[in-house]
Amino acid sequence: MQRPEDAISMGRSWMSEQAAPISCYIRTLNEERLLGRVVAAAREVVDEVVIVDSGSKDATVAIAQAAGARMIRQEWLGNGRQKRFAEDQCRNDFVLDLDADEVVSPALAAEIRALFVAGPPPLPIYELRLLTVPPVGKPWANISVAYRRKLYDRRVVRAPDHKAWDQFEVPPGVEVGRLAGDLLHYSFRDVAHLVEKLNRVSTVRARDGKTSGRVAVAARVLFAWPFYFVKHYLFRGLYRAGIYGLVLAAISAYGRWLRDAKMYERMLADRERSPPRG
Numbered sequence: 001m002q003r004p005e006d007a008i009s010m011g012r013s014w015m016s017e018q019a020a021p022i023s024c025y026i027r028t029l030n031e032e033r034l035l036g037r038v039v040a041a042a043r044e045v046v047d048e049v050v051i052v053d054s055g056s057k058d059a060t061v062a063i064a065q066a067a068g069a070r071m072i073r074q075e076w077l078g079n080g081r082q083k084r085f086a087e088d089q090c091r092n093d094f095v096l097d098l099d100a101d102e103v104v105s106p107a108l109a110a111e112i113r114a115l116f117v118a119g120p121p122p123l124p125i126y127e128l129r130l131l132t133v134p135p136v137g138k139p140w141a142n143i144s145v146a147y148r149r150k151l152y153d154r155r156v157v158r159a160p161d162h163k164a165w166d167q168f169e170v171p172p173g174v175e176v177g178r179l180a181g182d183l184l185h186y187s188f189r190d191v192a193h194l195v196e197k198l199n200r201v202s203t204v205r206a207r208d209g210k211t212s213g214r215v216a217v218a219a220r221v222l223f224a225w226p227f228y229f230v231k232h233y234l235f236r237g238l239y240r241a242g243i244y245g246l247v248l249a250a251i252s253a254y255g256r257w258l259r260d261a262k263m264y265e266r267m268l269a270d271r272e273r274s275p276p277r278g
Helices: 004-011 035-042 060-066 079-089 106-115 191-208 214-223 225-235 238-273
Strands: 020-028 046-053 070-073 094-098 102-104 125-132 146-153 176-185
Touching: 020 035, 020 079, 020 106, 035 046, 035 060, 035 094, 035 102, 046 060, 046 079, 060 070, 070 079, 102 106, 106 125, 106 176, 146 176, 191 238, 214 225, 214 238, 225 238
Parallel strands: 020 046, 020 094, 046 070, 125 176
Antiparallel strands: 094 146, 102 176, 125 146
């Protein structure tokens, strides 16, 4: 747990002349673990941090306020809709979308600031390199590296109006830039937390996501887990993390398979509730 006074001390390192005309928004619910560090790092590059909290019971609100963020309370609207609400609260049109476990590295902060030195950047959307920092060992420089479109002009794109999905589509003809600096992703604190997180995410995706036919879902329940494992272990490079990588690949594959299992259960329940035909 991070203390509010720790957030205050980190916030004091921020200098306003470094800020770019960007609003950073963060959605929170019981995110005391890293929030002070996340806000302090964001304030090294943006001139506003907006936190949309959906009812935290821990020290999230106190930590955020101590770190200099603007707090807004909003009951959970769903993944995409909560982001759209957050976008609307920002005073700048260029926004930085951060999760409460993502820390802007000094290199990335310098790169973003450089984009705005001569005015608005040349492109409306930029992908950031998401670098996972595991609870043990070094950051995964060549494992499960992903790029996410997190710095963008809300006049060009918006988060989707959807309960489950929160990644926007790029309009035809719009060019996307890619930055080299790392966005450090402290995505889980231990194996138990990863299992809990995947269980929660799979429930949301199964409940609110787009469904395919019952036969297709059943086929995935029966046969897809090995393919999910291969995807994480080989294609995303978790084999490079040794036995620990094997453990995480198996859990990640299980989390993806859980979405199929829960979706199939939901379809069976919907069929039972439907009135009989004829």
